[in-house]
Amino acid sequence: MTGLAIIGAGKSAVLHGESARAIRGIKLVGVGGRSSGRAGAVAAALGCEELAVDDMVRRADMLVVAVPPGDIGEVLARIPLDRPLIVESPVAMPSAVDTAERHATHRLTANRPRAMLGANLLHAQVVRDGLAAINSLTDAHHLVLRANGVRPVWHSASADESGVTLDLGARLLPVLLAAAGKPVVEVSAELRRQDGFVVAAELGLRLQDGRLARAEFHWGDEPPAAEVEAAGATRVVSVGLWPFPVLEVDGNETASAEGREPLHALGFVSQMQRLKAVTEQQAEPWPGLAGGVGALRVIEAANLSDSSRKPALLV
Numbered sequence: 001m002t003g004l005a006i007i008g009a010g011k012s013a014v015l016h017g018e019s020a021r022a023i024r025g026i027k028l029v030g031v032g033g034r035s036s037g038r039a040g041a042v043a044a045a046l047g048c049e050e051l052a053v054d055d056m057v058r059r060a061d062m063l064v065v066a067v068p069p070g071d072i073g074e075v076l077a078r079i080p081l082d083r084p085l086i087v088e089s090p091v092a093m094p095s096a097v098d099t100a101e102r103h104a105t106h107r108l109t110a111n112r113p114r115a116m117l118g119a120n121l122l123h124a125q126v127v128r129d130g131l132a133a134i135n136s137l138t139d140a141h142h143l144v145l146r147a148n149g150v151r152p153v154w155h156s157a158s159a160d161e162s163g164v165t166l167d168l169g170a171r172l173l174p175v176l177l178a179a180a181g182k183p184v185v186e187v188s189a190e191l192r193r194q195d196g197f198v199v200a201a202e203l204g205l206r207l208q209d210g211r212l213a214r215a216e217f218h219w220g221d222e223p224p225a226a227e228v229e230a231a232g233a234t235r236v237v238s239v240g241l242w243p244f245p246v247l248e249v250d251g252n253e254t255a256s257a258e259g260r261e262p263l264h265a266l267g268f269v270s271q272m273q274r275l276k277a278v279t280e281q282q283a284e285p286w287p288g289l290a291g292g293v294g295a296l297r298v299i300e301a302a303n304l305s306d307s308s309r310k311p312a313l314l315v
Contacts, residue, residue: 001027002276005056007075008066009033009042012088012118016064017046019268026276030056033067053078062279064088066118081112084279086271088118090170090299091292114278116271116285117292119174121241123274124267126255127175130228130239130247134179137232143213145169145176147226147242169201169217172226173295174287175241176215179228182207184294187301188311203302206311 004020004027006013013031020026030051033039043050056063057078063085065075072091079085121127134140147169177184186206191198203215226241240246244265247255257265264270277283301312 001025002062002279003027003029003060004062004064004272005030005032005051005060006064006066007032007053007056008064008088009039010066012066013042013064014046015120015263015268016066016086016272017042017048019263019272021046022263022269023272023276026272029059032056034071057083062275064118064275076112082114084114084116084275084285085112086116086118086275087289087292089174089292090296091117091289112289114285115289116275116278117174117287117289118271119171119287119291120267120271121172121175121245122178122267122287123270124245124257124265125270126245126247126257126265127239127241127267129255130237130245131175131178133237133247133249134228134230134239135181137230137235137237139233140211140230141233142229142231142236143176143179143211144230145172145179145213145215145226145228147172147216148218148220148222149224149226169215170295170299172241173215173298174291175228175239176205176213177291177294177298178287179230179239180205180207180211180213182209182211184208184213184298184314186311186313187298187305189302189305191302191306201302203298204311205298 002025006016009031013033017028017031020028028046028048030049031039031043031046032051032053040050053075063079063083065072065085065087067075069090072087184205185208188204190202192200199219201217205213205215207213224242227238228241229236229238235250238248245257246253274283274286278285297314301314305312
């Protein structure tokens with residue numbers, strides 16, 4: 001049996017725990033978080049022990065880090081660099097005060113050879129098929145991510161009082177970056193705020209090959225939905241991400257996860273199977289944490305661009 005422990009006790013921890021229970025050969029040995037009452041309830045629901053972080057690190061073969069972004073650096077510092085693990089996106093908290101410290105945190109976070117970014121949608125088969133179709137487009141000239149969602153639990157991403165918030169689609173940006181296939185070199189953004197929080201955003205991402213990708217986010221009362229759309233010289237590919245993955249080519253549905261159990265449809269179970277294979281040295285970690293750091297840098301650049309009204313370079 002491969003032992004798994006989950007550091008965190010929120011919704012993500014529950015999703016990972018339930019995914020592990022669906023896989024033969026994984027034993028959930030513990031769950032823990034700062035809130036002992038909530039962690040105890042989650043552990044009881046998942047049929048495992050509530051453990052302290054150091055105990056989970058000592059007893060588990062592989063780990064999931066599902067804590068708020070501001071706590072990730074502290075938690076990772078207590079985990080050996082070669083331990084197989086999943087880290088939820090985004091993988092670090094931006095710092096508006098100490099640029100050197102922020103870059104050092106990014107390097108430390110990404111330099112983990114057996115770590116995976118928590119990007120479950122990238123493991124969903126329909127999404128993977130859609131990304132392959134997008135990456136095969138010739139003369140691709142159009143790439144956009146559109147998302148509507150309920151207002152998330154906001155995390156302050158700045159030491160000042162400018163109303164900067166962290167969640168600019170942090171969990172969806174890795175899908176757009178995978179569809180882009182090239183590094184982002186410049187970000188421009190227009191953010192709309194209400195009561196000090198970002199409620200809508202339009203991001204322009206200039207890619208290394210000169211193409212422009214876009215991300216359009218809205219958080220409010222609309223039904224949650226998300227899709228990536230791309231167009232090339234010969235066809236248009238659309239990949240629905242939420243509420244379940246759907247692939248359309250030239251307006252015709254070619255694959256759908258509708259009707260599948262959600263943890264399978266959204267890639268959570270496949271992601272956990274990949275982590276188990278990494279732990280057993282039967283697969284390489286994918287995607288790496290660098291993708292989460294890249295998403296975080298896009299978020300930081302978007303906030304900077306919106307404040308300055310000029311595109312922000314990613315260097």
